[in-house]
Amino acid sequence: MSGRIIPLIMCGGAGTRLWPASREGRPKQFLRLFGAQSTFQDTVQRVSDPALFDRPIVITNAAYRFMVLEQLAEIGLEADVLLEPARRDSGPAIAAGAAFARSRAADSVVLALAADHVVRDAPAFVAACRRGLEAADAGHIVTFGVTPEHPSTEYGYIQPGEAITGQVRTVAKFVEKPDAATAATYVADGYLWNSGNFMFRADTLLSEYALVDPESIETVTAAVTKAGRDLGFVTLDKDSFERARAISIDYAVMEKTSRAAVVAVACGWSDVGSWHAVWELSAKDADGNVAQGHAVFEGARNCNVSSDKALVALEGVEDLVVVATEDAILVSRQKEPGALKRLVGRLRKVAPQVTEDHLKVHRPWGSYQSLDTGDRHQVKRIVVKAGGRLSLQKHHHRSEHWIVVRGAALVTVDSAQKMVHENESIYIPIGAVHRMENPGKIPLELIEVQTGSYLGEDDIIRIEDDYKRS
Numbered sequence: 001m002s003g004r005i006i007p008l009i010m011c012g013g014a015g016t017r018l019w020p021a022s023r024e025g026r027p028k029q030f031l032r033l034f035g036a037q038s039t040f041q042d043t044v045q046r047v048s049d050p051a052l053f054d055r056p057i058v059i060t061n062a063a064y065r066f067m068v069l070e071q072l073a074e075i076g077l078e079a080d081v082l083l084e085p086a087r088r089d090s091g092p093a094i095a096a097g098a099a100f101a102r103s104r105a106a107d108s109v110v111l112a113l114a115a116d117h118v119v120r121d122a123p124a125f126v127a128a129c130r131r132g133l134e135a136a137d138a139g140h141i142v143t144f145g146v147t148p149e150h151p152s153t154e155y156g157y158i159q160p161g162e163a164i165t166g167q168v169r170t171v172a173k174f175v176e177k178p179d180a181a182t183a184a185t186y187v188a189d190g191y192l193w194n195s196g197n198f199m200f201r202a203d204t205l206l207s208e209y210a211l212v213d214p215e216s217i218e219t220v221t222a223a224v225t226k227a228g229r230d231l232g233f234v235t236l237d238k239d240s241f242e243r244a245r246a247i248s249i250d251y252a253v254m255e256k257t258s259r260a261a262v263v264a265v266a267c268g269w270s271d272v273g274s275w276h277a278v279w280e281l282s283a284k285d286a287d288g289n290v291a292q293g294h295a296v297f298e299g300a301r302n303c304n305v306s307s308d309k310a311l312v313a314l315e316g317v318e319d320l321v322v323v324a325t326e327d328a329i330l331v332s333r334q335k336e337p338g339a340l341k342r343l344v345g346r347l348r349k350v351a352p353q354v355t356e357d358h359l360k361v362h363r364p365w366g367s368y369q370s371l372d373t374g375d376r377h378q379v380k381r382i383v384v385k386a387g388g389r390l391s392l393q394k395h396h397h398r399s400e401h402w403i404v405v406r407g408a409a410l411v412t413v414d415s416a417q418k419m420v421h422e423n424e425s426i427y428i429p430i431g432a433v434h435r436m437e438n439p440g441k442i443p444l445e446l447i448e449v450q451t452g453s454y455l456g457e458d459d460i461i462r463i464e465d466d467y468k469r470s
Helices: 039-046 062-074 090-104 122-137 180-188 202-212 214-225 249-254 275-281 337-350
Strands: 006-010 057-061 080-084 109-114 141-146 157-165 168-175 192-201 228-230 233-235 260-265 290-292 295-298 304-307 312-315 320-324 329-333 360-363 366-373 377-384 392-394 398-406 409-413 416-420 425-428 434-437 444-452 461-464
Touching (some): 006 039, 057 062, 090 109, 090 192, 090 214, 122 168, 122 192, 141 202, 168 249, 192 202, 192 260, 202 249, 304 312, 329 337, 366 444, 377 434, 409 425
Parallel strands (some): 057 080, 080 233, 141 260, 290 304, 304 320
Antiparallel strands (some): 109 192, 141 192, 157 192, 168 260, 360 366, 366 377, 392 461, 398 425, 409 416
């Protein structure tokens, strides 16, 4: 091995197991569930020691690319960001990351990590990476098996086999998520939870993958070789990548390879796969209740409340999850996480919008939030980051009225430019070519009132755009 370990952060998932907080447009890896940072930020920081780790690679998609950059900037770190043109599960994603890492260093060792996991003891995890490094460099694909804290039906398990070197052992077998009785047997027999995180030489992973699916490796490698650059992102070639078979890395490689190895680690790990898992990881009051946001409990026990703004009051109930966002409320039993998946499946049919986007929609320049919508009007609150600007655009069906409530806006309307300050407003007629930007040092906040016969987001004709969306 010529250099340090290259972290490969898998950040393209869009799971809704924490609905309504997590949605397609802003999934759980970007949420601040346990403090000031998201699990994505925690994951990147966990592998940021330059003595052991090299510049990370983040693989995500175009929808999340600016969230990735924004959250990296918040913690003062940088990465090579690869954009998948289509979701193909973890197999092709990890293969693409390995191929890109190999282009940086032929003998690189890669550490593939999910962006939405929690590790409460980061030093213990880093120590496990050090223990597994020699085996990975020698050609093993090392997975991290978590020492179970209790029998769980939510995870797959690994049976360790013979010793390889130090505390690294072969994998005797992988097993799927068990029932409760089987899980208890596995724990008693020394099985480990399968964390879904791996360390390997890039060339080893690619060669083992090619043994079982050479076509996918050929297309993924071509997607990396033909990749372009756009606003600093590495854009994988669409035609090549889309021909790869959609499959998880477990099914594609780990359950078939003879090179699988496992290192045991006790690091307070969780894949945060349910609201019950969030409750388990959170600080509780004397009655076992957890509150994120404003909540009051009276005679309630072992409840989990998360609320954006509304006060939630629980009385005389036990083992409930209550999640209140501005457009949806979930009330569920703590210990039936599978039921939420079925519920979200129904919601996708009857109210798909609440599974896809929040009322607050993030954009590369800032965010907007719908406050009120009627037959021919819509009111939004818009926030533009310092130095940010919207596209130069026009609308065929609506006019707009902007009222600045904080900061100052530089507004272009056709050929004229004007500074609009706090408590001032400006009118944008239908068809006018216009743009808003924030030249100041603080966020620009304004209220936008739209009126017209059609108010959809697809009535935006972009003429020029800093983020190449025109």
